[in-house]
Amino acid sequence: MNYETGFQLGVMDARLKKMRKQRDEYKKQRYELIGVIAKLRDCNKELEKKASAWDRYCKSVEKDLINKFGNDDERVKFGMELNNKIFMEDDTNE
Numbered sequence: 351m352n353y354e355t356g357f358q359l360g361v362m363d364a365r366l367k368k369m370r371k372q373r374d375e376y377k378k379q380r381y382e383l384i385g386v387i388a389k390l391r392d393c394n395k396e397l398e399k400k401a402s403a404w405d406r407y408c409k410s411v412e413k414d415l416i417n418k419f420g421n422d423d424e425r426v427k428f429g430m431e432l433n434n435k436i437f438m439e440d441d442t443n444e
Contacts, residue, residue, distance in 0.1 A: 408430070408433065415429045415430070
């Protein structure tokens with residue numbers, strides 16, 4: 351093997367080492383992102399449960415208001431607006 355061939359092999363080795371290092375860094379980032387995605391999915395499931403519970407609660411309140419005041423009464427609309435405002439105030443205080 352002559353000098354030029356040895357030099358080229360050295361350069362190729364250095365490039366290969368650099369590429370392997372980049373590959374390992376990308377793999378590490380990939381695994382970290384997979385972990386973050388899993389956490390986000392869990393949070394999303396929890397938020398969906400809370401949103402569903404809130405929807406059921408709102409429907410229950412609206413049904414109670416309609417039963418008490420009638421379907422076309424303005425108090426039903428006002429009661430639902432008040433209900434949402436109270437919820438939003440509680441949400442911003444956390």
